[in-house]
Amino acid sequence: MEVTISTAELLTTDGIPLKQSLxxxxxxxxxxxxxxxxxxxxxxxxxxxxxxxxxxLRSVDDSQxxxxxxxxxxxxxxxxxxxxxxPPEEVYKSLFFELANGDKRQIGKALTRMNYAKSGxxxxxxxxxxxxxxxxxxxEEPVSYKDTFIKINKLWAxxxxxxxxxxMVSERSSIYYWNxxxxxxxxxxxxxxxxxxxxxxxxxxxxxxxxxxxxxxxxLILGFPVAHLLANLPLRxxxxxxxxxxxxxxxxxxxxxxxxIVMLQQNGVINGILVWLGVISDDGRIQMVYNEAGxxxxxxxxxxxxxxxxxxxxxxxxxKSHMRAAQNLGAKPAMAFWRVYLPQTIPGISAGGLLVFVLxxxxxxxxxxxxxxxxxxxxxxxxxxxxxxxxxxxxxALGGILLGIMLIFYxxxxxxxxxDNIKLG
Amino acid sequence: xxxxxxxxxxxxxxxxxxxxxxxxxxxxxIAPLFAIIPISFSVSPFMVxxxxxxxxxxxxxxxxxxxxxxxxxxxxxxxxxxxxxxxTKWMVGTVNSFYIGIIATVIATALGTLAALGLxxxxxxxxxxxxxxLISPMIVPLIITAAGMFFFYARINLVYTFTGVILAHVAxxxxxxxxxxxxxxxxxxxxxxxxxxxLGAKPMRTFFxxxxxxxxxxxxxxxxFAFITSFDEVVIVMFMASIDQLTIPKQMWAGIRQEISxxxxxxxxxxxxxxxxxxTTVELLRxxxxxxxxxxxx
Numbered sequence: 001m002e003v004t005i006s007t008a009e010l011l012t013t014d015g016i017p018l019k020q021s022l023x024x025x026x027x028x029x030x031x032x033x034x035x036x037x038x039x040x041x042x043x044x045x046x047x048x049x050x051x052x053x054x055x056x057l058r059s060v061d062d063s064q065x066x067x068x069x070x071x072x073x074x075x076x077x078x079x080x081x082x083x084x085x086x087p088p089e090e091v092y093k094s095l096f097f098e099l100a101n102g103d104k105r106q107i108g109k110a111l112t113r114m115n116y117a118k119s120g121x122x123x124x125x126x127x128x129x130x131x132x133x134x135x136x137x138x139x140e141e142p143v144s145y146k147d148t149f150i151k152i153n154k155l156w157a158x159x160x161x162x163x164x165x166x167x168m169v170s171e172r173s174s175i176y177y178w179n180x181x182x183x184x185x186x187x188x189x190x191x192x193x194x195x196x197x198x199x200x201x202x203x204x205x206x207x208x209x210x211x212x213x214x215x216x217x218x219x220l221i222l223g224f225p226v227a228h229l230l231a232n233l234p235l236r237x238x239x240x241x242x243x244x245x246x247x248x249x250x251x252x253x254x255x256x257x258x259x260x261i262v263m264l265q266q267n268g269v270i271n272g273i274l275v276w277l278g279v280i281s282d283d284g285r286i287q288m289v290y291n292e293a294g295x296x297x298x299x300x301x302x303x304x305x306x307x308x309x310x311x312x313x314x315x316x317x318x319x320k321s322h323m324r325a326a327q328n329l330g331a332k333p334a335m336a337f338w339r340v341y342l343p344q345t346i347p348g349i350s351a352g353g354l355l356v357f358v359l360x361x362x363x364x365x366x367x368x369x370x371x372x373x374x375x376x377x378x379x380x381x382x383x384x385x386x387x388x389x390x391x392x393x394x395x396x397a398l399g400g401i402l403l404g405i406m407l408i409f410y411x412x413x414x415x416x417x418x419x420d421n422i423k424l425g
Numbered sequence: 426x427x428x429x430x431x432x433x434x435x436x437x438x439x440x441x442x443x444x445x446x447x448x449x450x451x452x453x454x455i456a457p458l459f460a461i462i463p464i465s466f467s468v469s470p471f472m473v474x475x476x477x478x479x480x481x482x483x484x485x486x487x488x489x490x491x492x493x494x495x496x497x498x499x500x501x502x503x504x505x506x507x508x509x510x511x512x513t514k515w516m517v518g519t520v521n522s523f524y525i526g527i528i529a530t531v532i533a534t535a536l537g538t539l540a541a542l543g544l545x546x547x548x549x550x551x552x553x554x555x556x557x558x559l560i561s562p563m564i565v566p567l568i569i570t571a572a573g574m575f576f577f578y579a580r581i582n583l584v585y586t587f588t589g590v591i592l593a594h595v596a597x598x599x600x601x602x603x604x605x606x607x608x609x610x611x612x613x614x615x616x617x618x619x620x621x622x623x624l625g626a627k628p629m630r631t632f633f634x635x636x637x638x639x640x641x642x643x644x645x646x647x648x649x650f651a652f653i654t655s656f657d658e659v660v661i662v663m664f665m666a667s668i669d670q671l672t673i674p675k676q677m678w679a680g681i682r683q684e685i686s687x688x689x690x691x692x693x694x695x696x697x698x699x700x701x702x703x704x705t706t707v708e709l710l711r712x713x714x715x716x717x718x719x720x721x722x723x
Binding site: 030032045049051053054244263362 | 453460473544548561571573574577596603703
């Protein structure tokens with residue numbers, strides 16, 4: 001007997017192969033899910049991702065000054081700094097015409113940029129432009145442009161001014177990033193340290209890291225026992241005590257910062273209590289706020305819930321029998337804690353630690369308000385350049401570096417904890 | 426976690442030390458918040474406990490509600506002090522904060538809930554990547570967000586407008602909605618949707634009659650998170666808002682920077698009360714949601 005096996009595919013009632021039909025349904029489901037997410041995705045990309053991308057572009061952008069002084073910069077690149085002390089005649093000539101004919105507003109913007117590279121440029125060029133305009137009005141053509149410039153102001157014979165052009169001559173430039181870590185370009189375009197008096201960012205970067213590490217350690221020391229207590233108490237009590245952790249979490253950051261100013265200032269609550277107790281004399285009140293100590297204390301309290309909550313959720317599921325078993329087997333309580341309990345809390349410690357550290361390095365409000373002069377973190381420089389100096393390139397570069405550091409740590413966090421495991425409250 | 430009856434004296438000492446340490450930490454967490462409340466009722470224009478306030482029996486002269494009157498813009502003679510300016514700024518700020526907060530919350534909740542529904546579907550492509558993008562506003566430090574948004578919104582003339590501030594706040598608030606609603610949808614029984622559909626309900630009807638009532642506690646929690654995010658937000662409004670968009674945090678910031686006055690503490694007290702209210706609501710909603718979804722309280 002012959003058995004024929006049908007090689008034809010399974011068909012749906014409409015006569016379409018089942019495989020194809022299923023694939024179609026699958027695709028439709030995918031599309032539906034995506035359509036639900038799409039409005040928000042688009043919104044976040046337009047209102048958030050693009051602004052951040054725009055900022056990153058700005059951090060490498062020097063095109064404005066390059067469009068103003070394009071000829072000068074082209075000629076400048078031909079200058080052999082070993083052979084001649086000053087740039088060739090053509091550089092002076094192009095600068096002459098670009099200053100005489102350039103758009104006043106654009107030149108003004110470019111001057112601000114030049115002052116970031118070397119202070120003094122702005123006034124020098126302003127004076128020079130005035131003289132050049134006079135010469136042009138008279139209709140004279142200078143014999144030597146170089147001599148004309150030097151006659152107007154002898155600073156034009158100072159090569160250090162010309163060397164600072166190195167920081168500006170390319171449209172896409174890494175100079176802002178170098179500036180953000182106190183480096184600059186020298187006359188050959190090599191990276192060197194800034195002048196002593198212009199070095200200010202490395203200190204702040206180091207302080208930012210130092211404060212963040214300290215805050216993380218303090219939070220761990222304070223948060224570990226509390227999380228342990230909360231995880232081991234009966235639910236009735238732990239839910240009640242949890243309010244102590246969650247209430248600060250829900251309270252406005254500014255309120256908490258204000259509260260710390262009230263507590264820590266020289267005639268504040270803590271000093272008052274200390275004087276009343278007789279620990280310190282009335283004129284020996286301790287300065288605890290508007291310095292690094294204030295930043296540390298306030299940030300530790302503000303970030304503590306972010307340490308306690310992950311620790312709590314990990315400790316909650318560690319069976320209590322483990323510690324008892326270890327002790328039954330003869331371990332002293334300290335040994336049992338060290339060898340049995342602590343290793344099981346490592347996921348909580350790393351999650352809480354990373355979260356607190358990452359939040360701390362980007363902190364701005366609290367250090368700015370309670371940090372005084374020596375307690376400010378890198379965020380304060382970003383705000384300063386954004387609002388006061390308008391050196392937006394540098395501002396964007398500082399932000400870019402900070403963002404990079406954050407992303408590395410979040411990548412770590414994602415590896416260890418998983419970013420979609422973030423829980424609130 | 427009581428101490429066993431056979432504990433040695435050394436263990437007892439350690440145990441009480443441990444409890445004492447925890448008590449100190451709880452005190453450290455909560456004390457600053459409550460220390461400001463009595464000071465806000467002080468008669469003195471400085472943010473300190475005056476001797477009259479600490480005296481026993483209490484000295485009624487030392488206490489007053491003059492700063493609260495100042496806060497609501499009542500500038501009568503007994504309220505005004507030479508060092509503390511009096512204006513309607515706090516009330517203008519309150520109105521603006523609620524205006525911005527409510528609009529931002531509505532938009533953020535709608536967009537966030539939709540996205541959470543999509544993300545919870547088993548067929549969602551590129552889930553990890555999309556989730557990372559959607560959560561990013563919560564992760565990036567506010568000062569970077571503010572800088573980026575300031576540059577970008579300045580190009581399209583949105584800085585110093587309500588629209589700009591609201592858009593920025595929606596972006597900051599949506600991650601909270603997405604996370605809370607996604608968490609509620611974990612363990613959501615998809616069979617209920619299938620049941621509704623097989624009984625002939627259209628997608629819209631299924632959503633409003635079946636899905637929505639079940640995840641409503643999550644949506645409301647998310648909305649409250651979104652509201653408080655916008656309501657407390659200060660960095661964005663510092664850079665992107667002009668005096669017309671004065672909000673409570675902006676006014677508080679100015680207050681702390683320039684004129685440290687007890688009026689700030691009055692507003693702070695109100696905000697602490699608001700946060701107690703919100704915390705209680707969210708906690709109750711969480712319990713209700715667990716009950717609805719049949720998860721037993723731990």
